[in-house]
Amino acid sequence: MGSKPIEGERKVFMTGNEAVAWAALAAGADIMYGYPITPQNEIMQYWTRLGPKYNKKFLQTEDELSAGFTTIGGVLAGRRAFTATAGPGNVLMQEPMSMAEAMRIPTVVVIQQRGGPSTATVIYSQQEVTLTCFGGNGEGLRVVYSTSSHQDLFDYTIKAFNTAWKYRFPTFVLSDGYQAKMRESVVIYDPEARGIRMVPTEPFLGKAGTPGEDRPAAHLRNTYNIEEELLEVLSKDIEEYERVAPEIIEYDAYNTENADLLVIAHGVVFRSAAMAVKELANQGYKIGYFRPITLRPFPREQLRQAAQQAKQLLVVESAYGQLLKIVQDNLYGLNVPIKTLLRPGVGITPEEIAEKAKALLAGKEA
Amino acid sequence: MEAKQILPKMPKSWNPASKPHKFCPGCGHGLVLKALGQVIDELNIQDRVVFGCDIGCSLLSWDFFNVDTVQTHHGRTTPVIVGIKRANPELITIAYMGDGGGYAIGSQHLVNAANRNDNITAILVNNTVYAMTGGQMAPTTMPDQKTETTPYGRDIKETGYPMLGPEMVAAIAHEGAYVARGSIAKFRQLKTFIKKAIENQMAGRGFSFVEALSTCPTNWRTNAEKTWDFVENIMPQYFPIGEYKVPGGKEE
Structure with a gap:
């Protein structure tokens, strides 16, 4: 073998x-x-x-x-x-x-x-x-x-x-x-x-040497006695999370420049969205898409950049507004209208998205 | 002239920086951990032991030893230790928990680790109450015992009987497992049980489990005499002390 x-x-x-x-x-x-x-x-x-x-x-x-x-x-x-x-x-x-x-x-x-x-x-x-x-x-x-x-x-x-x-x-x-x-x-x-190098692993516990003699013992805990002690740990973690977020964030975007409609979707629904958007773009509609690949950390600035050029947004997901909440949170302060196609627990076809998009582009749906 | 200080002899594997320890006066945890510390010293395994502690008073042992330690969630020390042992069988892994963690919220982990004959050692301290949370009824609360959630005494018709942990584990454990119940009131015997449990793991024979009868004067609201009487005389009436399963079948 x-x-x-x-x-x-x-x-x-x-x-x-x-x-x-x-x-x-x-x-x-x-x-x-x-x-x-x-x-x-x-x-x-x-x-x-x-x-x-x-x-x-x-x-x-x-x-x-x-x-x-x-x-x-x-x-x-x-x-x-x-x-x-x-x-x-x-x-x-x-x-x-x-x-x-x-x-x-x-x-x-x-x-x-x-x-x-x-x-x-x-x-x-x-x-x-x-x-x-x-x-x-x-x-x-x-x-x-x-x-x-x-x-x-x-x-x-x-x-x-x-x-x-x-x-x-x-x-x-x-x-x-x-x-x-x-x-x-x-x-x-x-x-x-x-050319992808796997990041090496290392033990947190059971390293070489006798604890207390050759090295300090690993004392790992998630319990803290006082509020300030917890805040200190959390502040450091949050600061680090925010610092590395730009390195981690991934997204995909298409045709976002001055779009009449920007479709936002993630996961497998994104594939339907991309098919619908490209089909409509080929027909001459000013339509684009934005796909967050990392939902945490979220590509906030990149979505804001795309969204503020758009006349309206369409959030599509197989849930009743879970991506929507994240999008709304990250777009807070922008006044671009957000429309939705929310189908909790069921799949969404490109045709359904295209139909909704066309209605929105034609101003037929509020 | 400096006052002459008499320092108690501590096991070498203890972490002197965290002493005196944080358990209440009269608490039995210190004795169980003393027995464990002496065993670690005698077996010369300080560099190979990974100690996991649960939630409840047992979490206060997160920096008790100069051995690598992880404090986990309520009831979840067994799976964390199982995961460590499965990933690195060279380590000698000890899961330390209370009766609530082992017999209530984490009972599925104890049962399944025992049934799988996972090669780890679990040490469970039975003081008949949820002590850290203020003295509620535990799976091991004695019949008629008063706690914060059984203020008129534990009614076994309503709340069931105290959990007999080693009896249960011995019933489901397989050949190679070691199961015993000791007491801080019989320190040398408790230490022997803990030593045999860890030696069982070192021999690769499988799951080892020691319940230690212990004290909680804070929540029992007992003075020294009554505390000792409860652990020495009353608890063993319901929780018999001894070995329940020994590889080869020669229980003490």
Whole structure:
């Protein structure tokens, strides 16, 4: 068996969950901890098939609390550790990820969004945006990549490990059931062959030497006695998060100059939006799009720049205003009208977006 | 002339900078951690131990030792320690928790780690109350015992019986596991149990679990005499002391 799971690169046709498992392997992930929930199950299933060939480990835990906390343990031991979940599992995952946030533990979590609230559907939604960006009893000091294709899933799963270990904020790959389950073409590759250097890992606990003699003991905690002590830690973390945000932020934009309509969408819905926008632009409409790739930190200045040139905005998402709230927050003070196409828990086609866009461009819809 | 100070002998693995420790006067945690510290010294494993502590009073041990330590969430020390051990089996990993953390909010983790025979050591301090939060009923509160949420005494018809942790763990644990209940009132025996538990992990035999009967005079609202009587005489009536599972089956 070769030492590298992927030599060079090759084009394959696979599900998104499979692409995630291959990406984690390619990124040199050491161990996955996970609990079954649809639609992310095949990530574990492929990992447990591929992993043993490369001495990779897996632990199936008793629930997502345990999956998250064991992942934290794996990271503390200095390993590239990750987990994956969805829906109600993502709700439970917020407890461990709030600890990861508090202690700057570089966990990687892949979220395959399903319908919500509660059990809802196992199929698809974009309703875990608020939860993934701001879940937990904290300030949302985390990185959230919203993928829109299998290539994104592969690329950003690799990138998530590097972002997490470089900046030490918990990092999420936010995808959905459509991307998880459908098959499409994707180029999988050895990161090194693309010039991507994996950020090295190091143990937080169990370093060489005797604590108290050769080195100070690691005393890691998330509890503080007084308010000011907490504020000091949080201020430092917030300052660092804001300082590195410009390096982390990613977005995609098209035709934003003086657009009559700027469509804002993320994830798989962005693909429908892009198709609709390009079709209408080809027909001569002054229409563009803006896609935040990082939902946390959010490309605030870039969106403001595009939005203030637009006559109106259209936010499209498979949720009832979760991206919308983030957009409104980031555009505060601009008086460009924001229109919406909100379909919680269901997919949105390019035709639906084009129809809505045309109505708005014709001034037929308020 | 300087006053002559008599310093108590501390285990080498203790962190002198955090002493005197932060537990209440009369609390049993210090004794359990003393036993653990002596065991770490005797086994000469200070450089290999990773200690995890839970929420509740046990969190006050986050800087107790000169060993690498992580303080986690309520009930979640077991999975964090499992995750560490799975990722780096060279480490000797100890999960330290109270009865609430182990038997209530984190009971699924204790049960499943025991059933998987995860090669870690869990030490659970049973003082019959949620102490850090002010003395509410715990899974281990004794029948008729008064707490802040059972002000008229624990009515077992309403609230169930105290959780028998080592009995449960021994029932589900597999060959190779070590399970015992000790007491701070029998220090040397408690230390022996903790030592055997950690040696069990070092031998790679699997899950080891020690419950330590302990004191909480602050929340029991007892004086020294009554505190000691409760832990020495009353608690063992419901929580029998001894070994519940020993590899090879030779319980003490």
